[in-house]
Amino acid sequence: MKEVTVQELKGMIDSNEDFQLIDVREPFEYEVSHINGLNIPLAGIVIEADKIAKDKPVIIQCRSGKRSAQAVMLLEQQGFDNLANLKGGILAWKEEIDPEMDVY
Numbered sequence: 001m002k003e004v005t006v007q008e009l010k011g012m013i014d015s016n017e018d019f020q021l022i023d024v025r026e027p028f029e030y031e032v033s034h035i036n037g038l039n040i041p042l043a044g045i046v047i048e049a050d051k052i053a054k055d056k057p058v059i060i061q062c063r064s065g066k067r068s069a070q071a072v073m074l075l076e077q078q079g080f081d082n083l084a085n086l087k088g089g090i091l092a093w094k095e096e097i098d099p100e101m102d103v104y
Helices: 006-014 027-032 066-077 089-096
Strands: 020-023 058-061 083-086
Touching: 006 089, 058 066, 058 089, 066 083, 083 089
Parallel strands: 020 058, 058 083
Antiparallel strands: none
8 A cells, every 4th residue: 555654745735736635534533633635534435436536646644544544445446546545644744744733
């Protein structure tokens, strides 16, 4: 499974790269803190797969990287080949990029 670090993601955001960020946490988690990704909870990821781009890189993130890894595996079974897991999730983002971010 391809992984992207929070530093790599920050670089992609800063250089305005064309990619999609999907946050597979629950809506209440997304409300606490997010990196502006599209919120599709893990339980609905296959049902809502039509919202996920197939023509550009897609980074999947969650709190720690575990649920997003599950989402990547589920979507790869649906034929996606443009996915990467955000290593360490939003906890790593807080640790390395935005120490002021609220996390739970």
